[in-house]
Amino acid sequence: MRRADRLFHIIQLVRGRRLTTAAYLAQRLEVSERTIYRDIADLQHQGVPLEGEAGVGYRLGAGFDLPPMMFTQDEAKALVASVRMAQVWLDPAMAEAAQDALGKIMSVLPVEARVAAEALAVYAPSGGFSxxxxxxxxxxxxxxxxxxxxxxxxxxxxxxxxxxxxxxxxxxxxxxxxxxxxxxxxxxxxxxxxxxxxxxxxxxxxxxxxxxxxxxxxxxxxxxxxxxxxxxxxxx
Missing domain, CATH: 2.30.30 (SH3 type barrels.)
Structure with a gap:
């Protein structure tokens, strides 16, 4: 993984959790904790409001965000597969909400990612719950x-x-x-x-x-x- 991609992933992982430790980030990104500490310091130096400290954990300060629809093709495929399963295994209201959310995401994806996700050959046939x-x-x-x-x-x-x-x-x-x-x-x-x-x-x-x-x-x-x-x- 390129360092620029790793820095982006650090921000995404931190903003998705209440408190994120360096150990968790190191495990997810398959690097050492020392590397994570250096990356966090660089992001803070660049103005990203990462709050916290080594040994405790980090969180993203208020007022900072990134464009939410920067999905890879594999991530888009995972969303499609999850929603197809939801149609069968969740209750009607939650399944409908999942489908609506997927529609909003798909509408703003790059064309290649959207086409790849829609063509995913993974299905959840009906016959789950009554x-x-x-x-x-x-x-x-x-x-x-x-x-x-x-x-x-x-x-x-x-x-x-x-x-x-x-x-x-x-x-x-x-x-x-x-x-x-x-x-x-x-x-x-x-x-x-x-x-x-x-x-x-x-x-x-x-x-x-x-x-x-x-x-x-x-x-x-x-x-x-x-x-x-x-x-x-x-x-x-």
């Missing part, structure tokens, strides 16, 4: 974003029905199945639900706030701990 599951996913995703409780009717893997009031925390995609991580008010504990086994969902007016022991961070810590324990048990 329309009912997609609508359920959209309701749950929006409830997570708006921090609204939801009421669901659910059938577990044994086909046993139950009714739950949940604090939805996050939606997870596992390749063929979406699941919802939530705090279940009936069980007073974290639970995971397969979206395709939710037979009814209603977003409630009741909003929730983070409470110790019931947050998404608490859920991830718990699942990470359980995964580590299972791994230890398997190894021993």
């Amino acid at each position: 329309s009912t599951t997609q609508r359920t996913l959209q309701t749950l995703r929006e409830a997570v974003q708006e921090r609204r409780k939801v009421f669901i009717n659910y059938r577990d893997l044994s086909d046993k029905p139950s009714e739950r009031t949940l604090r939805p925390l996050g939606c997870f995609y596992w390749g063929k199945v979406w699941t919802l991580a939530a705090w279940c008010e009936q069980r007073n504990d974290f639970r995971t639900f397969r979206v395709d086994r939710v037979t009814y969902v209603r977003s409630l007016d009741d909003r929730f706030r983070d409470e110790p022991g019931r947050t998404f961070a608490d859920y991830t810590r718990l699942t990470d701990s359980q995964s580590a324990e299972r791994g230890w048990a398997t190894a021993h």
Whole structure:
């Protein structure tokens, strides 16, 4: 990679993250941290407002931007492939937004990059989720974003029905199945639900706030701990 390209990529990587370390930049760009420190110093000398310091991390100061549509052909192809998959595996509102965003990007790409991206022979045939599951996913995703409780009717893997009031925390995609991580008010504990086994969902007016022991961070810590324990048990 030419040095000018590397400097451009440093700015792009830093502006896409809240705080970026030299170690992360060195790994992504396949150079030493010493090289990154020199590049950062040169960019700062040229007037790029990179704030931070070695050993802590860097961020891009306010008031600085670059033209957002400087995509390579491979990057444009990746966007097309991602949106084609989104049409099948995301909920309708998110899939439509992805398609609209791609249209805006494609309209300002150089002709060669646009033609190469549109000709990409990567497709995602229909047959992913049913329309009912997609609508359920959209309701749950929006409830997570708006921090609204939801009421669901659910059938577990044994086909046993139950009714739950949940604090939805996050939606997870596992390749063929979406699941919802939530705090279940009936069980007073974290639970995971397969979206395709939710037979009814209603977003409630009741909003929730983070409470110790019931947050998404608490859920991830718990699942990470359980995964580590299972791994230890398997190894021993």
